[in-house]
Amino acid sequence: MRDLYESQRAMRNMRKAAMQRGVVAILDVGTSKIACLVLRFDEAKPLDAEGVGSMAGQSSFRVIGAATTRSRGVRFGEVDAMQETERAIRTAVNAAQKMAQVRVDHVIACLSGARPRSYGLDGALDLEGGMVTEQDIAQVMASCDVPDYGDDREVLHAQPVNFALDNRSGMADPRGLVGNMLTTDMHMLTVDAVAVQNIFFCIKRCDLELAGLASSAYVSGMSSLVEDEQELGAACIDMGGGATGISVFMRKHMIYTDAVRMGGDHITSDISMGLQVPLATAERIKTFYGGVMATGMDDREMIEIGGNTGDWEHDRRTVSRAELIGIMRPRVEEILEEVRARLDAAGFEHLPSQKIVLTGGASQIPGLDGLATKILGQQVRLGRPLRVQGLPQAATGPAFAAAVGMTLFAANPQDEWWDFEIPADRNASRSFRRAVKWFKDNW
Amino acid sequence: MRSLIRRHPLERKAAAQSKNLRAPRDPAPSKWHYRYQRWMLTPGVRTAVRVGSPVAVIAIIASLWLSSDNNRALIGEKYASVKASLQQRPEFIMTEFNITGADPQTTADIAGILPVEFPVSSFDLDMEELRETVEQLYAIKSARVRVGENGLLDVDVTPRIAVAVWRDRNVLRLIDADGIIAGIIEERAERRDLPLIAGDGAFENIDEALTLFQTAEPLRERVRGLVRMGDRRWDLVLDRGQRLLLPADNPITALDRMIVLNDAQDMLDRDVAVVDMRNPKRAVLRMTAEAANAYRRVSDTGN
DSSP states (O other): OHHHHHHHHHHHHHHHHHHHHTEEEEEEEOSSEEEEEEEEEOOOOOOOSTTOOOGGGGGGEEEEEEEEEEOOSEETTEEOOHHHHHHHHHHHHHHHHHHHTSOOOEEEEEESOSOOEEEEEEEEEEOTTOBOOHHHHHHHHHTSOOOOOOTTEEEEEEEEEEEEETTEEEESOOTTOBOSEEEEEEEEEEEEHHHHHHHHHHHHHTTOEEEEEEEHHHHHHHHHSOHHHHHHOEEEEEEOSSOEEEEEEETTEEEEEEEESOOHHHHHHHHHHHHTOOHHHHHHHHHHHOOSSOOHHHHHOEEEOOOOSSOHHHHTOEEEHHHHHHHHHHHHHHHHHHHHHHHHHHTGGGSSOOEEEEESGGGGSTTHHHHHHHHHOSOEEEOOOOOOTTOOGGGOSGGGHHHHHHHHHHHSOOOOGGGSOOOGGGSHHHHHHHHHHHHHHHO | OEEOOOOOHHHHHHHHHHTTTOOOOOOOOOHHHHHHHHHHHSHHHHHIIIIIHHHHHHHHHHHHHHTSHHHHHHHHHHHHHHHHHHHTSGGGEEOEEEEESSOHHHHHHHHHHSOOOSSEEGGGOOHHHHHHHHHTSTTEEEEEEEEOSTTEEEEEEEEOOEEEEEEETTEEEEEETTSOEEEEESOGGGGTTSOEEESTTTGGGHHHHHHHHHHTGGGTTTEEEEEEETTTEEEEEEGGGOEEEOOSSOHHHHHHHHHHHHHHHOGGGSSEEEEEOSSTTOOEEEEOHHHHHHHHHHHHHHO
């Protein structure tokens, strides 16, 4: 746990430094595209007008550069070919920098794959009737018994979700309150350490500094779920290219995250295999004619699938849209059923509200909401990311949910475990002070 | 937003054909190009390129051009001719003196002493030097010289006001209140209104002399002048050859007593040659020779 504290604190300090410099880049390394946004942080200027507050505290920053490029060397949301990914990142960062006309040094990146796994932790601390101090909060979080998540995994998020003091639960900030027993619930998310290291090195090779790392499912949820959904409980399904992320929010905290290692690229490869066309053509056919709900009209709509072999018969092939839907639908159903299984395993049905929001690039398939309703339940909607200042129109679609979410993550991050004080028993001078306190109390 | 994804296959085909069926261009910048781009976006470098390079180019061109002597001389000539043409404009040409505050004689003196040849450009005049030249004149206490309107060179002088005439051997000089010579007169009759002083160091103690003259106002009709004796004390000379010898200390008090004495006993109307007031406790009279003889005769017959 020690090194995690230090690396995460180092990243946090770097993020602070970036904020002070005023410019930070957001890098969404996805399977199908790499998006880079350059943010400029200004002085927060409070609006005096009655009833008009800053939306989600996002008035303090502005997107000044944005670029997206086809991703290469990324599979299932993990870096697969370092050189290729590095080149793709360079392309995106370079273009975004050019648009912003400013050099960026600090990058906040997100991981969509890397096999996230959620853990719910709880810890308790006997306060002996005293007041809750910062130190007590650090202690109670340190008292959580951390499960053995494996050596090859790294903690990505560890957020205190809930504090309870004696019989009062659901506190966001128990500091200063008086009670006997302080308990906390914490959500910890671990990912493959190798994936984290790969993305870290990839960014380092681009002469950039990693100033923060987030789970893409989490940040998509931050940008796509509206406030009441986050409060009452909702799941955000981020259907990306190579992985579909699931994040469950409750009381504005992420309480569960998972990922299905299937996404839009699998649909494309299904089309490619089913229609015997190259992947690029399959992608094009999917985006232009794709769908999941066949109607009678679709039988008559013929799609030229083309080809450039020189064989006239081969190059003039056509396929009806119904056939295309027939290829796509089973894969989409498979993804959604897998998501359903993950949500069931997480106990999603016990939440007070069971809203499900579909976002991500693959959620743009026409008719997906109808299909998702059949599999995931009635409360399904398609989500688009929040609007942030300066974001180009081209980057407002659901495919940019994670990128936009990361801007919010950068602007007002949630408290993580390592943002609190280090517990006294881990600190030499503090432990001496504690010994003195013990003597005072007992003699 | 720049989208660097080339999706359309036709577009790619066209690109491939145009480049002799090579593989589609990779939009990724090379490592060094990427680093160069980042370097160029560094704020300091950006400023240096945006401001520094034009400045450097201009500086190089200018220094190359200036490296030739002819070009430098050309610039000097041009500068001089432009300067001259500007200074010789009619607006700056001075044609006449406008001397104010002085009597006609002094005015003529000033015009004569100033080394200015009209017409002249006001840029060529050294005002400070002109002012000092004017102030060298005895009759001028201070002067202000400035470029006035309509080509007039305004010389505004404050003349010295003579308060006394100082007989310096055979020359009659006018003295102002500061004890500075303000001019020369030929005859005493020219300035009958001014009191006369004489003797070594007389004009250095002009204040005291003026006070004495004021004190001697009741004797005004009879006062001829003050004589400084041994640069130490004053003699008040009256007509009929009478002298009042005043002490070095408190001459005014002594003179007051003298005047009071005169008011009471008309002493000075009598046949007295010298009244010696140098000893404040005891005034000493010296009578004229006739008076003394007469006195002696009267006393003899009286006995």
